Amino acid sequence: MAKKTAVSFRLNQTPVDVLVEPRELLIHTLREKLATTGPHIGCETSHCGACTVDLDGISVKACTVLTVQCEDLDVLTIEGFAKGGQLHALQEGFMQEHGLQCGFCTPGMITRAYRLLQEIPDPTEEDIRYWMSGNLCRCTGYQNIVKAIQYAAAKLRGEAVATSHPLMEEVTV
Ligand code: FES
Ligand code: FES
Structure with a gap:
């Protein structure tokens, strides 16, 4: 068995320490050692984006990152998004615009979209489609995902938002 290495990083702003083999992937450490099961394993070959997390201000696929590379870095997963029950x-945009069906891709979609909106607060539809092109959804088609990100972008800019989805008009957040 390979010698284990101690790694320390911040997971959703909480310091964590883990012992890992040098070859261990971040997605496995998150899910199996840190009870952080929001990032999913779809392909494990860097294609689907279900495992996307934010690593020190960069969007990464956690199935392609070694945990030992995360020493002293900040890891943000979907578990770190809601604050104080809000x-x-x-998350609100994906709900209001019906940007999900089974939800398998959604944690990765939201985490990737978060990085997009950090970099481009007022993205065009073309920007959104380009930035999200590494995240695959097998259920929804992509139109509602684009609308969900536009909804969130507007809300984060302080603009009034309203769902465009006919079945969601009566739902309040
Ligand atoms: S599980 Fe990482 S990209 Fe698919
Ligand atoms: S909502 Fe099912 S894979 Fe995207």
């Missing part, structure tokens, strides 16, 4: 604007 959904993040992106």
Whole structure:
């Protein structure tokens, strides 16, 4: 068995320490050692984006990052989005615009969209489609995901928001 290495990083702003083999992938450490099961494993070959997390201000696929590379870095997963019982604007947007069906891709979608909106607060539809092109959804088609991100972008800019989804008009957040 390979010698284990101690790694310390911040997970959703909480310091964590883990012992890992040098080859261990971040997605496995998160899910199996830190009870952080929001990031999902879809392909494990860097194609689907279900495992997307934010690593020190960069959007990464956690199935392609070694945990030992995370020493002293900040890792943000979907578990870190809601604050004080309030959904993040992106979570609200995905709900209001019906941007999900089974939800398997959603944690990765939201985490990737978070990085997009950090970099481009007022993205065009083309920007959104380009930035989200590494995240695959097998259920929804992508139109409602684009609308969900536009909803969140507007809310984060302080603009009035309203769902465009006919079945969600009566739902209040
Ligand atoms: S599980 Fe990482 S990209 Fe698919
Ligand atoms: S909502 Fe099912 S894979 Fe995207």
